[in-house]
Amino acid sequence: MPASVGGTTAPLYLALFPLSWNPGAGVNFYFSTLDPTNFNDPNEGSFYNWKVEDILAGRTPTCSCVILTYRDLGVATLTCTLSGYDQNAKIPVSVSQTITIGTVAATGILCTTTPDVLGISLTAMNLQFSVTRAANGGPVSIVKVRLEGRVETTPYA
Numbered sequence: 001m002p003a004s005v006g007g008t009t010a011p012l013y014l015a016l017f018p019l020s021w022n023p024g025a026g027v028n029f030y031f032s033t034l035d036p037t038n039f040n041d042p043n044e045g046s047f048y049n050w051k052v053e054d055i056l057a058g059r060t061p062t063c064s065c066v067i068l069t070y071r072d073l074g075v076a077t078l079t080c081t082l083s084g085y086d087q088n089a090k091i092p093v094s095v096s097q098t099i100t101i102g103t104v105a106a107t108g109i110l111c112t113t114t115p116d117v118l119g120i121s122l123t124a125m126n127l128q129f130s131v132t133r134a135a136n137g138g139p140v141s142i143v144k145v146r147l148e149g150r151v152e153t154t155p156y157a
Helices: none
Strands: 015-021 028-032 046-050 061-071 076-086 091-101 111-112 126-135 142-151
Touching: 061 076, 061 126, 076 142
Parallel strands: none
Antiparallel strands: 015 028, 046 126, 061 111, 061 142, 076 091, 076 126
């Protein structure tokens, strides 16, 4: 009996991942591969979520500057969101900004945004920073994020 090639006409030498897609009424199944050489997925978006920052118990921080370090793999469009919880209004709050990073030359070097590029600011407890990239939004490799700001000096009673 000959070796199976998994339903393909010839060996692909790729890992095939079974995925499902539900566009409403029915569920469709398909096989997909992952390309580890390209950080721009044309079919699916991607996201980064960083840990929730618990600054000091009972104190409310203000993040006034976000510094983003990334590897220049090409031009990419990102939506950056800073979210938290407003203790006084008892509601979740967030602020977003869309930015473009990278260069057409795709130098591969580490680059850092300046505060005027990513100038989002938020006063809230439990601050969390996240970045999303739409499908085919460009290659993205984020190295680190630094939140800068201050903390109020008056604790809650």
